[in-house]
Amino acid sequence: MGHLAYDAAxxxxxxxxxxxxxxxxxxxxxxxxxxxxxxxxxxxIAAAWEAWAQGAPHLFLTAAIxxxxxxxxxxxxxxxxxxxLGMDRTLESALGVFPSMAIGVGLVALSIxxxxxxxxxxxxxxxxxxxxxxxxxxxxxxxMITRRTALTQxxxxxxMENGLxxxxxxxxxxxxxxxxxxxxxxLLAFAVFGVFFFRIRDRFASLSLDHLDRVGEGPR
Amino acid sequence: MIAELVPLVxxxxxxxxxxxxxxxxxxxxxxAASTAAFALAxxxxxxxxxxxxxxxxxxxxxxxxxxxxxxMTTAWFSLRYIExxxxxxxxxxxxxxxxxxxxxxxxGFMLLALLSNNLGLTWGAIEAATIAxxxxxxxxxxxxxxxxxxxxxxxxxxxxxxxxxxTIVLYLAAQPSLGPGLPAMSWSALAVAxxxxxxxxxxxxxxxxxxxxxTKAALAPLHAWMPDAHAEGPTPVAAVLSGSILNxxxxxxxxxxxxxxxxxxxxxPGPPMMALGLLSxxxxxxxxxxxxxxxxxxxxxxxxxxxxxxxxxxxxxxAAMFAxxxxxxxxxxxxxxxxxCVGRASQxxxxxxxxxxxxxxxxxRALGLTLAAGIVAVAGMPxxxxxxxxxxxxxxxxxxxxxxxxxxxxxxxxxxxxxxNRLISLCLGEPTPNRGPGPxxxxxxxxxxxxxxxVVLGMAMPAGMVAWFTTLAGGLR
Numbered sequence: 001m002g003h004l005a006y007d008a009a010x011x012x013x014x015x016x017x018x019x020x021x022x023x024x025x026x027x028x029x030x031x032x033x034x035x036x037x038x039x040x041x042x043x044x045i046a047a048a049w050e051a052w053a054q055g056a057p058h059l060f061l062t063a064a065i066x067x068x069x070x071x072x073x074x075x076x077x078x079x080x081x082x083x084x085l086g087m088d089r090t091l092e093s094a095l096g097v098f099p100s101m102a103i104g105v106g107l108v109a110l111s112i113x114x115x116x117x118x119x120x121x122x123x124x125x126x127x128x129x130x131x132x133x134x135x136x137x138x139x140x141x142x143x144m145i146t147r148r149t150a151l152t153q154x155x156x157x158x159x160m161e162n163g164l165x166x167x168x169x170x171x172x173x174x175x176x177x178x179x180x181x182x183x184x185x186x187l188l189a190f191a192v193f194g195v196f197f198f199r200i201r202d203r204f205a206s207l208s209l210d211h212l213d214r215v216g217e218g219p220r
Numbered sequence: 221m222i223a224e225l226v227p228l229v230x231x232x233x234x235x236x237x238x239x240x241x242x243x244x245x246x247x248x249x250x251x252a253a254s255t256a257a258f259a260l261a262x263x264x265x266x267x268x269x270x271x272x273x274x275x276x277x278x279x280x281x282x283x284x285x286x287x288x289x290x291x292m293t294t295a296w297f298s299l300r301y302i303e304x305x306x307x308x309x310x311x312x313x314x315x316x317x318x319x320x321x322x323x324x325x326x327x328g329f330m331l332l333a334l335l336s337n338n339l340g341l342t343w344g345a346i347e348a349a350t351i352a353x354x355x356x357x358x359x360x361x362x363x364x365x366x367x368x369x370x371x372x373x374x375x376x377x378x379x380x381x382x383x384x385x386x387t388i389v390l391y392l393a394a395q396p397s398l399g400p401g402l403p404a405m406s407w408s409a410l411a412v413a414x415x416x417x418x419x420x421x422x423x424x425x426x427x428x429x430x431x432x433x434x435t436k437a438a439l440a441p442l443h444a445w446m447p448d449a450h451a452e453g454p455t456p457v458a459a460v461l462s463g464s465i466l467n468x469x470x471x472x473x474x475x476x477x478x479x480x481x482x483x484x485x486x487x488x489p490g491p492p493m494m495a496l497g498l499l500s501x502x503x504x505x506x507x508x509x510x511x512x513x514x515x516x517x518x519x520x521x522x523x524x525x526x527x528x529x530x531x532x533x534x535x536x537x538x539a540a541m542f543a544x545x546x547x548x549x550x551x552x553x554x555x556x557x558x559x560x561c562v563g564r565a566s567q568x569x570x571x572x573x574x575x576x577x578x579x580x581x582x583x584x585r586a587l588g589l590t591l592a593a594g595i596v597a598v599a600g601m602p603x604x605x606x607x608x609x610x611x612x613x614x615x616x617x618x619x620x621x622x623x624x625x626x627x628x629x630x631x632x633x634x635x636x637x638x639x640x641n642r643l644i645s646l647c648l649g650e651p652t653p654n655r656g657p658g659p660x661x662x663x664x665x666x667x668x669x670x671x672x673x674x675v676v677l678g679m680a681m682p683a684g685m686v687a688w689f690t691t692l693a694g695g696l697r
Contacts, residue, residue, distance in 0.1 A: 114424065115424070117420065118420030118421055118423065118424050119392070119420070119421060120420070121396070121418060122392060122421070126392065130389075130392070133385075134385065137381065137382075137385055140381075141378065144374070144378070150370070153374060157374070157377055157378070157381075160378070160381050161381060163385075164381060164384050164385055164388070167385060167388045168388055171388055171391065171392050171395075172400065173395065173400025173401065174388070174391055174400075175340075175400075175401055175402050175404075175405060176338075176340040176341075176402075176405065179340060179344065180340055180343075180344070180384070183343075183344040183347055183348075184384070186347075186348075186351070187347060187351070187377065187380070190351055190354075190373075191373065191377065194370060194373060
């Protein structure tokens with residue numbers, strides 16, 4: 001792999017991670033959805049780039065699926081949903097912007113510290129991309145924790161899956177990537193479907209998961 | 221060929237059932253498909269071998285037989301249960317049809333996950349089984365059921381995501397030895413080549429797989445989805461959830477454990493598994509004391525038993541593996557019987573709180589006695605088999621980690637005590653008023669079958685079964 005291929009792959013991986021930070025501090029629901037769509041778009045470009053650089057044409061399929069479903073179809077559907085239900089309002093975060101960013105930086109440092117030493121003998125690109133991917137996964141989890149509404153949790157979940165796809169495409173010669181992409185997509189579609197069709201908003205009035213505490217224990 | 225048919229039959233049945241509007245025909249088709257799957261699974265021990273897609277070894281054959289057996293008895297049980305749920309209006313015709321489809325899909329994907337010889341396929345099948353389970357838990361469409369299924373989805377989704385990351389890292393660890401491509405993702409090839417893997421990558425993969433699949437095995441601290449899913453979903457599903465999905469996850473963990481144990485430089489997989497198992501055991505044993513909902517209570521009991529099994533697998537060695545496999549097998553059978561009784565009892569009494577159900581022996585002698593027998597069995601009392609497996613686990617603990625026998629013993633006693641406490645309130649004393657139809661004797665036959673098997677396996681295990689469990693335990697590292 002030449003210098004350019006290597007640098008570009010890094011650039012796209014880094015951009016996906018940067019967009020994870022953007023997801024953490026956005027204050028409006030539509031902005032969160034846009035940031036997610038952008039992350040999926042960059043991921044699609046990263047997958048296409050890996051397909052070209054590794055000479056693995058099946059990864060183009062992964063790129064196409066990511067672009068079509070995650071960067072276009074799901075965000076459009078979500079926008080539609082938000083507009084119809086008039087939910088575009090300021091979001092609350094369990095933590096402030098600064099603490100979430102600080103924790104995010106900590107998570108990135110953690111994943112670098114975890115991944116780089118153990119992958120010492122692997123391909124350089126693989127190991128660094130794996131560190132980036134793990135950071136994206138952990139940041140997605142962080143978003144699921146700090147953002148309290150069901151829709152933002154789903155977006156955090158989807159961003160986490162973006163990290164997984166990034167990991168899968170950057171491991172050279174990994175088989176079944178396309179199949180895994182599809183399986184992941186089914187999971188995501190199901191998550192979005194859950195919010196839409198289980199009418200979590202209708203039932204809980206605010207799409208907030210705080211209500212889940214009701215399924216707690218106690219003599220009712 | 222038979223191995224392919226085992227998961228295929230229920231999956232095809234799920235597709236066909238989607239087009240069968242009649243509930244009774246649908247119910248009988250479910251019974252037929254799951255019985256066929258069980259019969260086919262029983263032939264697996266003579267079909268050992270590793271293919272590209274499927275792997276039949278003692279572990280997968282045993283788990284497939286067990287899972288399909290519970291699937292079969294649950295299908296029998298569902299027939300009348302769904303009928304009563306429809307009469308009382310908790311399910312309508314469409315939901316009943318969806319129920320049969322989802323039950324078969326759940327069963328089929330679990331069997332596929334157990335028999336799969338590919339890391340990716342295992343992962344995908346567990347994911348699909350989870351989705352089916354989430355859907356079926358939300359089926360009653362009450363607020364609480366939807367909340368429970370959403371919670372299950374979020375927690376299990378995170379677990380599944382972590383497991384996928386672990387899968388990718390495991391592939392990365394295997395790739396230098398096995399080369400790029402499918403062999404580096406096949407369980408059978410990995411097991412052979414694992415001693416040569418790079419240990420640091422293997423360690424990283426283990427951590428992610430343990431946490432990820434540990435969520436599905438309901439190991440603390442990620443067990444929180446389990447009680448809600450049990451309490452709010454249809455009861456027959458609780459019987460399958462409690463036994464089977466935990467077993468599938470434990471079987472995958474056992475395979476990963478084998479890879480770790482055969483690599484001399486990797487961290488020892490035992491202590492982390494023991495720690496998670498012990499934590500689940502203790503947490504659930506104490507949690508049992510503060511439950512007011514019968515199904516939630518027994519879900520915590522499942523967390524406890526799953527923790528004990530993980531603990532036994534953590535100890536390792538033929539004796540502990542034998543005990544652990546026996547424990548998993550017996551617990552699955554007992555818990556399915558208990559949930560079948562609990563389902564009938566809550567239909568009879570019109571509620572699933574402890575306050576609603578009391579004096580069962582007085583109001584329905586057969587049901588009360590069966591439930592009492594089940595609770596005695598799950599508390600680990602003779603003549604039921606869990607006594608033997610818990611005894612063997614204690615022995616193995618004392619042999620290799622004598623100090624840990626104390627917390628394990630405390631957990632078992634505290635949990636067992638809570639079970640007896642509830643046995644008294646559920647089955648003895650003044651009966652609470654009946655608000656629904658009681659079960660006919662024939663409805664209790666599956667539960668009796670389960671409990672009879674548990675007695676035989678525990679107290680008078682046939683020589684052939686002993687040999688089978690010994691082979692099974694010997695094949696695990």
